[in-house]
Amino acid sequence: MKVRARSLGAAGGARGTARTHCGTHANHRSQTAIVAKAKSQPNENRSQRKIEAMAERGMWRWSPAWVMGTAALGLLTMASACRPMPPMGEEAKTAAPRDRAPLREVRYTDKTPEEWLALLGHRKAQVRDQAIDALVQYGPAQVPALRKLVRQSNHVNARVSALRALSVMKGAASTAVPDVMEAARAEEWDVRAAAVEALGTISQGNPHAVTALCAALRDEDAGVRAAAAKALRKSGAEGPQVLAALIAALDDSDANVQSAAAAALGRLGAKAKDALPALEKALQSAGPVAAVSIEEAVRNIRQAAPPP
Numbered sequence: 001m002k003v004r005a006r007s008l009g010a011a012g013g014a015r016g017t018a019r020t021h022c023g024t025h026a027n028h029r030s031q032t033a034i035v036a037k038a039k040s041q042p043n044e045n046r047s048q049r050k051i052e053a054m055a056e057r058g059m060w061r062w063s064p065a066w067v068m069g070t071a072a073l074g075l076l077t078m079a080s081a082c083r084p085m086p087p088m089g090e091e092a093k094t095a096a097p098r099d100r101a102p103l104r105e106v107r108y109t110d111k112t113p114e115e116w117l118a119l120l121g122h123r124k125a126q127v128r129d130q131a132i133d134a135l136v137q138y139g140p141a142q143v144p145a146l147r148k149l150v151r152q153s154n155h156v157n158a159r160v161s162a163l164r165a166l167s168v169m170k171g172a173a174s175t176a177v178p179d180v181m182e183a184a185r186a187e188e189w190d191v192r193a194a195a196v197e198a199l200g201t202i203s204q205g206n207p208h209a210v211t212a213l214c215a216a217l218r219d220e221d222a223g224v225r226a227a228a229a230k231a232l233r234k235s236g237a238e239g240p241q242v243l244a245a246l247i248a249a250l251d252d253s254d255a256n257v258q259s260a261a262a263a264a265l266g267r268l269g270a271k272a273k274d275a276l277p278a279l280e281k282a283l284q285s286a287g288p289v290a291a292v293s294i295e296e297a298v299r300n301i302r303q304a305a306p307p308p
Contacts, residue, residue: 108134117145120165121158128157132165140172147179150195159183160194167198174204181212189221196224200231210237214245217261222254229260233267243268247275250282250294258282258290266297269304276301 108116108130116138119131135142142165149162163183166173180202183195196216203209213235216228229249232242249261262279265272276298283294 108137113138113142113145117142117149120149120161121153121155123157128161132161132168135165136168140169143169143173143176146173147176150176150179150183156188156191159186159188159191163191163194163198167194167201170201171204173198173202174206177203177206177209181209184212184216189219189224192216192219192221193224193227196227196231200234203235203237205235205237210235210239210242213237214241217245217249217257222252222257225249225252226254226256226260229257229264233260233264238268238271243272243275246272247278250275250278255287255289258286259293262290262293262297266293266300269300270306272297272301273305 111119111134113135116131116134119127120135122128122131135146146162146166150159150166153159153162163180166176166180177199180195180198184192184199186192186195196213199209199213203213210232213228213232216231217225219225219228229246232246243265246261246265249257252258252261262282265275265279268275279294279298279301283291283298286294
């Protein structure tokens with residue numbers, strides 16, 4: 001019995017050795033096939049192809065070579081993606097200027113103007129912004145369609161986006177002033193704010209638009225009032241009507257409105273010297289947000305006004 005057991009054990013060991021040898025031989029053949037497959041690929045893709053082939057055959061698990069290869073590939077990828085840090089501190093003062101690639105202009109040519117107009121009311125702000133940019137690139141020929149959208153659309157986002165597009169077109173959209181003035185009296189505050197902002201860039205000295213902006217300084221919404229003061233500054237409007245409206249806005253309860261009104265007065269320079277008493281009075285009770293603009297306005301007016 002002992003002899004038989006020993007012989008069976010020897011036979012089992014031989015079979016195990018044979019199986020191990022066969023497995024090693026098969027593994028060697030697989031590796032040879034992988035190497036041959038990798039050599040058939042271009043040089044720059046050979047390592048990646050070999051790793052992919054090993055992954056398909058399940059040979060990468062816990063393989064030190066695979067771990068090291070993957071780590072090296074990751075480091076190479078990170079190194080190629082990283083850019084050198086620009087000089088900082090004292091070195092930045094003497095360093096030669098670096099050449100920068102020019103910004104690529106984005107062209108929206110994958111849709112027609114009609115399709116972009118339909119996207120002005122999209123629920124995503126990013127899509128609406130892309131539609132505005134596209135329509136501006138198509139040029140003043142889109143002004144009639146934008147005017148129609150401002151007048152007839154029942155969608156708030158579409159009307160606001162159309163007004164923003166007209167605002168970017170500036171003087172090229174001056175024919176839309178009547179429609180934008182009507183939108184400045186809309187029920188929705190955001191439509192009114194967008195309309196007031198557009199009037200500041202497209203009015204081109206239109207006296208009716210200036211009157212509408214002065215009236216917007218008395219709007220019930222603080223955002224609309226602030227937009228009106230900023231629009232008066234951008235439009236370059238001046239005169240007794242504008243001066244009186246901006247001086248009255250210095251007493252507004254909202255700091256942003258006060259700040260925008262003071263900035264508009266400061267732009268007028270010497271023509272706003274009659275507003276100095278009102279500015280100095282507002283400065284006494286102004287918060288930190290408005291105080292900066294008021295002080296700057298006083299300084300600009302005094303520097304521009306001739307001494308008495």
